[in-house]
Amino acid sequence: MSVRNERTGHDGARGLGRRGRRIALWATAGTVSLAVLAGGLLYYRLNGNLSTFGGDGVSRDRPPAAGADAEGRTPVNLLLIGSDTRSGGNQDLGGGEDGGARSDTAILLHVYADHRHAVGVSLPRDSLVEIPPCLLPDKTWTPDRPSAMFNSAFSVGDTEQGNPACTQNTVEKLTGLRIDHTLVIDFQGFADMTTAVGGVDVCLPRAVYEGDLDPHLGQRGKELFKQGHQSVSGQAALDYVRIRHGLGDGSDIGRTKRQQAFLAALIRQVKAQGMDPTTLLPLADAATKALTVDEGLGSASKLVDFAMSLKDVDLHDVKFLTVPWRYQGERVALVHPDADQLWAALRSDRTLDGQDASASASASAPASAEPVSAASAGPAAVDGAGIRVAVHNGTDTAGLATRAARALEDSGFTVTDRADAASRTHRGTLVEYGSGEKAAAEKVAALFPGATLQPGDRAGITLTLGADYADTADPTTAPPAPAGPLPTSVSQARSADQDACADLTYG
Structure with a gap:
């Protein structure tokens, strides 16, 4: 029975109902406001966690940015650097006792334009590469170093933070790919990330002991990891990816294989939990506390947006491999032309099985019957396999040598x-060209219409670029990589859905 309010003339139950609805509306509005405020505070906290490095140390002579496909999509190249800096709490987790920072791990992640394929290419730390000029803390630039260990680029300047811009410059010089973003994570951040996802499933071909992690221990010590599958997080996860001795030939190459297997398992774990902000934010909270990124990736929202852009990549289409390599004494040399063909494929956004990931529906349309004129056809297709060329820029136009070298490598030449x-x-x-090398020099000249052939007084082939090339070369495009599968050293990559116990050692 309802009660009528004699003063207002309103039915009591109806009034109580209206008040109840108003209270519910205000309560809902308050809850939403608190949620928005909490979300804002969380992003504010994450942004406060992040450290960035400036763009002043990035080379002025960079590869061109990748062009968009017919649907406006572009590939993304992200350089992931694992740093063993001794600052903060990292020394307690395994950092050395001396100062400065070194890069133990470097992976170039190429996300294809379709955002349904991705490839992570590991760069061995002992690889002998060219390190281009890099910026020092006193704002001077180092000289070019034509044959240096890859991981020494991160140590240029000898600071606790390392030199990610120098590593980025080195990778761009090596690959001809423009790095869109660079991300550095240290020991503490890595350990916290693995804890945030609840552990990562890994595998080992045999049990591992303290002496395997620290060969100076002088004894086997206690067992750290059992043989086979197990879940690791925190310090144990860090120990797993840093184990080198006692497995295979004890090299960094074998450790790289286990790091690739670990990243594949981490991706599986995150995707299994759901690729949405709810699951990604706790992971971001853990990572950003020890993360250094370029200014273009310097906010929590940008990091989460980038992670969300990968949600449609199938595990089978996430590949990991090490750039083709061979031992050169105690160091590692890159194998040519296999490595050159890998970089050419990524520049052309071709997958490891030779497919064009940038192709859209329009790409399958019938080809026009209209003939192509010789002038618009560009340089003829040339097979430069086995031909070595030195490239010199004979003009004041910056970047010509890099551009020409990329064109040569795309056709199989070794620069x-x-x-x-x-x-x-x-x-x-x-x-x-030198004695007996005219036929090979003619192949080089075929890529550069109008070039003059001239015998030289020294062995080898040298390409000197003139103003005619500066006037005609297009800095935004590069010749497509040859169609079809890549060499076995490249195409036999690890998929993120592969068994965690497979292919974990070398030698």
């Missing part, structure tokens, strides 16, 4: 040197 010529006033492009 032995990229430098400025003694004279910077060459009008025409010149191809010089």
Whole structure:
């Protein structure tokens, strides 16, 4: 029975109902406001966690940015650097006793334009590469170092934070790929990330002991990891990816294989929990406390947006491999032309099985019957396998040697040197060759219409670029990589859905 309010004339139950609805509306609004405020505070906290490095140390001579496909999509190249800096709490987790920072791990992640394929390429830390000029803390630039260990680029300047811009410059010089974002994570951040996801499933071919992690221990010590599958997090996860001795030949190459298996398992774990902000934010909270990123990725929202852009990548289409390599004494040399073909494929956004990931529906349309003129066809297709070329820029136009080297490598040539010529006033492009090398030099000249062939007084082939090449070369495009599968050293990559116990050692 309802009670009528004599003063207002309203039915009591109806009034109570209206008040109840108003209270519910205000309560809902308050809850939403609190949720928005909490979300804002969380992002504010994450942003406060992040450290960034400035762009002043990034090279002025960079590869061109990747072009968009017919649907406006572009591939993304992200450089992931694992740092063993001794600052903060990292020394307690396994950092060395000396100062400075070194890069124990470097992976170039290429996300294809379709955002349904991705490839992570590990770069061995002992690889001998060219380290281009890099910025020092006193704002001077180092000289070019033509044959240096790859991981020494991160140590240039000898600071606790390392030099991610120098590593980025080195990778761009090596690959001809423009790095869109660089991300550095240290020991503490890595350990916290694995704890945030509840542990990661890993595997080992045999039991591992304290002496395997620390060969100076002088004894086997206690068992750290059992043989087979197990879940690791925190310090144990860090120990797993750093184990080198006692497995295979004890090399960094074998450790790289286990790091790839670990990242594959981490991706599986995150995708299994759901790729949404609810699950990603706790992971971001853990990571950002020890993360250094470029300014273009310097906010929590950008990090989460990038992670969300990968949600449609199938585990089978996430691949991991190590750039083709061979031992050179105690160091590692990259194998050519296999490595060159890998970089050319990524520049052309071709998957490891030779498919074009940038292709859209329009790409399958019938080809036009209209003939193509010789002038618009560009340089003829050339097979440069086994031919070594030094490239010199004979003009004042920056970036020509890098551009020409990329064109040569895309056609299978091996580029032995990229430098400025003694004279910077060459009008025409010149191809010089040694005794018996004319046929090979003609193949080089075929890629550079109008180039002059000239016998030289030294062995080898040298391409000197003139103003004619500077006037005609298009800095935004590169020749497509050859169609079809890549060499076995490249195409036999690890998939993220592969069994965690497979392919974990070398030697």
